[in-house]
Amino acid sequence: MESSHPHPRAHLDLIPLGNLDPLAVSIIGAHLQAVLGLHTQIRPVRVKPDYAYMAVRNQFDASKIIKALSTENDGAPLKLAVLQSDLSIPILTYVFGESQMGGKAAVVSLHRLFDIDRQVIYLRAAKISVHEVGHLLGLEHCWQAGCLMHFSKQLEQLDRLALGFCESCAYEIARRLAPLL
Ligand SMILES: [Zn+2]
Numbered sequence: 351m352e353s354s355h356p357h358p359r360a361h362l363d364l365i366p367l368g369n370l371d372p373l374a375v376s377i378i379g380a381h382l383q384a385v386l387g388l389h390t391q392i393r394p395v396r397v398k399p400d401y402a403y404m405a406v407r408n409q410f411d412a413s414k415i416i417k418a419l420s421t422e423n424d425g426a427p428l429k430l431a432v433l434q435s436d437l438s439i440p441i442l443t444y445v446f447g448e449s450q451m452g453g454k455a456a457v458v459s460l461h462r463l464f465d466i467d468r469q470v471i472y473l474r475a476a477k478i479s480v481h482e483v484g485h486l487l488g489l490e491h492c493w494q495a496g497c498l499m500h501f502s503k504q505l506e507q508l509d510r511l512a513l514g515f516c517e518s519c520a521y522e523i524a525r526r527l528a529p530l531l
């Protein structure tokens with residue numbers, strides 16, 4: 351059956367929200383492509399999501415951004431938003447990223463990934479992005495040390511993770527990606 355999808359090859363739309371380093375966005379896209387095999391399309395920069403701003407905390411509410419993105423019917427079936435500003439959900443003090451488990455939309459922030467060495471920031475950004483897209487594909491946190499689906503609250507934990515999956519997560523990812531590719 352012919353698809354009427356406007357971007358038939360794109361599996362994931364990568365959506366910058368507000369000003370951020372365009373190289374970070376390109377590197378995230380390249381890793382989603384290389385590690386997961388997802389055809390990723392970088393979409394035009396959008397304005398910051400005012401509707402999700404929590405003024406008291408000077409943070410953006412990740413769940414509101416995800417909810418808004420998941421109601422969009424155009425573009426690719428999966429959507430990952432990236433922003434420079436700090437991200438949280440009401441019950442936590444911050445999150446690196448947040449994802450709709452097995453859903454359509456996820457969001458990551460570069461805010462807490464800072465390092466003097468920009469290469470370190472890019473690697474961290476790639477890791478949290480592939481991790482959140484792993485959740486989008488339905489994967490839960492993994493107990494295997496070093497696996498990218500392992501939960502990390504601190505940068506030191508994130509830095510210890512590989513930019514790849516343990517054998518069982520890799521198997522699950524391939525299984526869940528098969529119908530998409
Ligand atoms: Zn996670």
Ligand SMILES: [Zn+2]
Pocket residue numbers: 492493494497498499500515516517518519520
């Ligand atoms: Zn794993």
